[in-house]
C-alpha cells in the first residue's frame with residue numbers, strides 16, 4: 485500500500501520526530517538524576533541516624549555501668565563498717581571476702597566504663613563525618629535540581645518549537661494519508677517511519693520486494709508489511725526532482 489505523501493515530506497517528518505524523541509529522552513534524564521541524588525541524601529541521613537543511635541546506646545550503657553559502680557562502692561563502704569564492728573572471726577573473714585570480691589567487680593566496671601567512654605568518642609567522630617556527608621548530599625541535590633530545572637526550561641521550549649514545526653509540515657500531508665500517518669505516529673512515535681536501507685526496511689530489516697522498491701524509488705511512501713512503519717526512500721537515493729525541494733525548504737532550519 486502506498487500513501488499519497490512524498491518521501492521528502494516523510495523524511496523531514498521522520499527527522500523532526502527523531503529530534504522530538506531525543507528531546508523527550510533528555511527530559512527524562514533530569515528527574516532520574518534528581519532521584520539518584522535524593523536516594524543518596526536519604527542513605528546519608530540513614531547512616532547519620534544509625535551512628536547517632538549508637539552514641540545514644542553507648543551513653544545509656546555507660547550510665548548503667550556508672551550506677552552499678554556507685555552501688556558496688558556503697559556496698560563496700562557498708563561492709564567495711566560492718567567489718568569494724570564484727571564480733572567473730574568467721575564473720576570478719578566473710579566480710580573481707582565480700583569486700584575483696586566487690587572491689588574486683590568495681591575495678592572491672594571502671595575498665596568497662598572507660599572503654600564505653602572511648603567508644604562514645606569514636607562514635608562522635610563518626611557523627612561529625614556523617615553530618616558532613618548529609619550536608620554535602622543536600623547541597624549536591626540542590627545543585628542538580630537547579631541544573632535540571634534550567635535544562636528543563638530550555639528543553640520545554642525546544643519541544644514546543646519542534647512540535648509546532650512538525651504541525652506545519654503535517655499540513656502538507658494529503659487528507660487520505662494523514663490518518664494512517666497519525667495513527668502510526670501515535671503508537672510508534674519516531675519509529676513510525678523508516679528509511680530504506682540496502683533495499684530493506686530500516687526499522688525491521690525485512691528485505692523489500694522489487695515492486696515495493698520500484699514504488700519507493702518514485703518517492704512514494706509504502707507501509708512496511710512486516711513492521712507497519714511508513715517506509716520512504718532517503719533523498720540521496722531518489723532521482724533529482726524539483727517538487728521535493730519546496731517541502732525541505734519550508735521545514736528546514
Ligand SMILES: [Zn+2]
Pocket residue numbers: 685686687688689690708709710711712713
Ligand atoms: Zn519494517
